[in-house]
Amino acid sequence: MSNRALRNLFAFGSLGFFVIFVILTIDTMGKLDKRAPEITEEVNLGKKVWHKYDCIGCHTILGNGSYFAPDMTKIAEKKPKEYLKRFLMDPKSVNPKATMPNFGITSEEADHLIAFLEWISKVDTNGWPPKPILAQAVAVAGAELSAGQRLYNQLNCGACHMINGIGGTTGPDLTHVGSRRDRQWILGHFKDPQAYVPNSAMPSYGHLSEKELNDLTDYMVSLK
Numbered sequence: 001m002s003n004r005a006l007r008n009l010f011a012f013g014s015l016g017f018f019v020i021f022v023i024l025t026i027d028t029m030g031k032l033d034k035r036a037p038e039i040t041e042e043v044n045l046g047k048k049v050w051h052k053y054d055c056i057g058c059h060t061i062l063g064n065g066s067y068f069a070p071d072m073t074k075i076a077e078k079k080p081k082e083y084l085k086r087f088l089m090d091p092k093s094v095n096p097k098a099t100m101p102n103f104g105i106t107s108e109e110a111d112h113l114i115a116f117l118e119w120i121s122k123v124d125t126n127g128w129p130p131k132p133i134l135a136q137a138v139a140v141a142g143a144e145l146s147a148g149q150r151l152y153n154q155l156n157c158g159a160c161h162m163i164n165g166i167g168g169t170t171g172p173d174l175t176h177v178g179s180r181r182d183r184q185w186i187l188g189h190f191k192d193p194q195a196y197v198p199n200s201a202m203p204s205y206g207h208l209s210e211k212e213l214n215d216l217t218d219y220m221v222s223l224k
Helices: 003-035 041-052 081-089 107-121 147-154 183-191 210-221
Strands: none
Touching: 041 107, 081 107, 147 210, 183 210
């Protein structure tokens, strides 16, 4: 191959790769814009609350921050809004063992901060952080999950409650709840938690159908 041919190959090859690089960059930037939801004024106010109380000094979001407290990237998907608001305003009233101090966060600030956390949770992070192993592992090996167990998983109850050592710790351990509470109490508690446990941070599940409530209650009663 002549020197001229080599120069042409180098020149056109470099130009071709440059064009491909530009196309890929434009495509990537277009997709990045779609990976995050719209930023509203409430979300912006929530971000200011996040900075006001230096939440990043203990928590992480999208991999940034400190590792003294739980990652908050997908917290809005794991915890009910009612729970988050009560916890933000008075952590120890929800969980006496909570190490988070009471910052005096107002109701309005809590709403804004939750809006910010909900916005963060909708950002496409390609599956990061991985979802924890929750109560689906409680089923007996090889056995099909009952309707109540499936509903327990669908409602993400394991984010707050633990069964046989699997799940969250912010709510009571349910491993032997069927021995501690009768069916009527459990069913009523699902419909109106605060009527049975004053100051409970658990949201009401009264919106579920009677069949769903009974299936979930049957599962709880079986835990003995």
